[in-house]
Amino acid sequence: DTEVTQTPKHLVMGMTNKKSLKCEQHMGHRAMYWYKQKAKKPPELMFVYSYEKLSINESVPSRFSPECPNSSLLNLHLHALQPEDSALYLCASSQDRGLAYEQYFGPGTRLTVT
Amino acid sequence: GIQVEQSPPDLILQEGANSTLRCNFSDSVNNLQWFHQNPWGQLINLFYIPSGTKQNGRLSATTVATERYSLLYISSSQTTDSGVYFCAVPTYSWSGTYKYIFGTGTRLKVLA
Numbered sequence: 001d002t003e004v005t006q007t008p009k010h011l012v013m014g015m016t017n018k019k020s021l022k023c024e025q026h027m028g029h030r031a032m033y034w035y036k037q038k039a040k041k042p043p044e045l046m047f048v049y050s051y052e053k054l055s056i057n058e059s060v061p062s063r064f065s066p067e068c069p070n071s072s073l074l075n076l077h078l079h080a081l082q083p084e085d086s087a088l089y090l091c092a093s094s095q096d097r098g099l100a101y102e103q104y105f106g107p108g109t110r111l112t113v114t
Numbered sequence: 115g116i117q118v119e120q121s122p123p124d125l126i127l128q129e130g131a132n133s134t135l136r137c138n139f140s141d142s143v144n145n146l147q148w149f150h151q152n153p154w155g156q157l158i159n160l161f162y163i164p165s166g167t168k169q170n171g172r173l174s175a176t177t178v179a180t181e182r183y184s185l186l187y188i189s190s191s192q193t194t195d196s197g198v199y200f201c202a203v204p205t206y207s208w209s210g211t212y213k214y215i216f217g218t219g220t221r222l223k224v225l226a
Contacts, residue, residue, distance in 0.1 A: 031211065042200055042216035043157070048207075055211040088155050097211040102147060103202070105157040 003027075004106035006091050012112045013081065021076040021109045023091030031055070032074040033092040033103070034066060043090055049074060050097035081113045116141045116205050118217035126223045127191050135186040135220045137201035144204055146177050146184050147214075151198040160186070160199075191224045198222070 004025045013019050023032065031050040035043035048056035049068040063085075065077040074091060088108045094101040117140040127133055137146070145164035149157045161168050161175040163184065168175050172191075177184040188195055199220045204212035 033214075037155075040221075042219050044216075045213050048211050048213060050211050055209050056207050056213055058213075090155075090157065092157075101212075102145075102159065102162040103214060104159065105149075108155045110155065 004091055004093055004104050006089075006106035006109050008109060009107065010110050010112075012114060013078065014114055015081060015083070017081075018077070018079045020078065021089055021091075021111075023074040023076075023106055024072055025093040025104070025106075026072055027093065027095075027104070028071075029093035029095050029104075030071060031094045031097040031101070032068065033094075034074065034076050035090040035092065037088040037090060037108075039087075047076075048097070055097060078111075081111075083113050086111055086113045116143070116203060116215055118201060118203055118215050120199075120201060120217040120220050122220060123218065124221045124223075126225065129191060129193060129224055129226050131191050131224075132187070132189045133191060133222070135188070135199050135222075137184040137186070137217050139182050139184075139201075139203050139217075141205075142182070143179065144212075147202045148175055148184070148186050149200045149202065150195075151200060151219075153197060157200070188222075191222075193224045193226050196222055196224050 034046040037043040047066045052068045067075040090108045091106040092103045094103045148160040163177045174187045201217040202214045
């Protein structure tokens with residue numbers, strides 16, 4: 001099983017809302033990632049969690065707040081977003097962090113901020 | 115940081131044609147992945163190829179790490195091959211974790 005699942009598939013939220021994106025994997029992977037992808041651009045890394053601890057934060061604004069409740073789950077909490085935050089949010093996982101392992105991606109959440 | 119460039123940026127093919135996509139990277143890498151992003155946004159793993167050549171059906175890939183490039187070959191293209199093709203390479207972060215840098219992408223459209 002090489003599946004990473006993400007919910008919801010689509011999300012429309014106002015600038016004052018609070019919402020969460022969820023990601024789950026059951027491959028026993030110890031590294032999980034959040035990427036943001038704007039239209040016609042490559043995915044850009046936001047956060048890396050390894051062994052359930054934040055390992056990389058690519059200077060993402062504090063209105064994005066990641067959380068890793070256990071080794072299979074990764075959440076992204078959203079608050080006071082701006083219209084320019086509208087994008088496809090992709091979750092990925094890989095077996096480990098120390099060496100370069102193959103990444104597996106979920107289907108993404110398409111977020112629209114109104 | 116490492117730069118990853120892909121060419122061509124756009125490609126239109128007639129069904130049945132062959133094509134070669136290129137990924138150049140500015141520094142030595144430990145591995146390289148090729149992905150196909152379908153029109154719904156899903157990134158599908160094609161190859162994990164740090165060096166050498168691999169084949170999977172109509173697709174094959176070659177990475178020449180010493181010369182800092184990788185090639186993706188698509189033979190007998192089909193309309194379902196349409197989408198964006200990305201290569202991604204890892205760079206080492208000070209925290210002891212690898213992070214992946216994506217190339218600029220090649221947007222492929224296959225016409226029936």
